[in-house]
Amino acid sequence: MLKGRDRDRAIIERLEGWEKAGVRFPDAVDRRLRLLRLAIEAQPGIGTPTPHLTRDAVSALLMQGKHILSFDDIRLDRRLFQEIFRDVVGVLVAEPSGDQENSRRLNQLAANYPLLQQVAREYYSGTPLSGTATEHCVDAAVLEACVGAALNPFLKAYSEVLSALVGQELWRRKNCPICGGWADFAYLESEVGARWLMCSRCGMEWLFQRIQCPYCGTQKHQSLAYRTNSQGLYRLYTCEECHSYVKAIDLRRASSEVLLPLERIVTADLDRQAMEANYGPGHRSHS
Ligand SMILES: [Zn+2]
Ligand SMILES: [Zn+2]
Incomplete structure (x- = not known):
């Protein structure tokens, strides 16, 4: 990448x-x-x-x-x-x-x-x-x-x-290790599918738990879900505790070079779907 x-x-x-x-x-x-x-x-x-x-x-x-x-x-x-x-x-x-x-x-x-x-x-x-x-x-x-x-x-x-300079093993928190901002995009990396978050303010990427809400932090399985598009390339993670969503791309399923800063913008249809289902962008409601 x-x-x-x-x-x-x-x-x-x-x-x-x-x-x-x-x-x-x-x-x-x-x-x-x-x-x-x-x-x-x-x-x-x-x-x-x-x-x-x-x-x-x-x-x-x-x-x-x-x-x-x-x-x-x-x-x-x-x-x-x-x-x-x-x-x-x-x-x-x-x-x-x-x-x-x-x-x-x-x-x-x-x-x-x-x-x-x-x-x-x-x-x-x-x-x-x-x-x-x-x-x-x-x-x-x-x-x-x-x-x-x-x-x-x-x-x-x-x-x-x-x-x-950031040791990824030292940080599994909800906010950005560099600027403290909230994530507004995520990706599953191409090897084992670990989930990384991307900062809405500075673009930093950091490793995060697969099963945890990046906004309220809940780890309750029954509150967390995701849906995928038909090709399985994109995911919409949702949380029933804080009603937030985060968009993600699964790099294991990407066939061409993925440019993450573009992906977070051109996936506006996922934002629309999330908001129609009454979920809000977590990076705004929590900042
Ligand atoms: Zn940041
Ligand atoms: Zn939540």
Whole structure:
């Protein structure tokens, strides 16, 4: 399975291939694909962060159940962060809805850099953004989506560097060992079918129990289930305790090169099926 920058290149190639072939996606999927491309194209500007911890220090934190990247460890380049935020607002707010007023307010907020930093800090620590959003007359959910997407390219850069220091045997927890975020996708690896989770914020992948809800943590067999599509390639894991779902791909059944960051986006039909059956995306309801 491709990883890191090789995978990024393969994703761009595939996106360009789809574009040339005139492949059309629903608008919501298209927006997420554009954000993914934006995050990949921002990588050279962000560069490769230097790890702030040694492998031993990482292991010590993981053994205490602590994720390893705190907000203050992230070096945010002011100009680049503001520029990415404006691009994100373009993709998520200005273009789809033509909502110039909201996008103007969001861009105004981002122009005030200490405020943008504060919002990013709140988002990272899971603090609700409703207070700041009300104060600046923007929708809290929209603000959260924008700041999350603007921070993502930076978190991705850190996650790629730090993932090599994470001893997978030290962490079987529900949240991400790097940034503490929740999973929004899973895969069963191609050898023995162990289940790995993918972080919704930084993209880190970590090994997790096959029979446990990645959101509420229940291990009750009778509360956990999954359904598969007709080829058995995709799975929808559901939990009756917290009514969450997580999508997964079974790599044992994949015949071509799987690019996980694309899979989590283009499987929007699984999200629709889950929500129609009254399950919610666990990474949102628990953050
Ligand atoms: Zn993460
Ligand atoms: Zn659950």
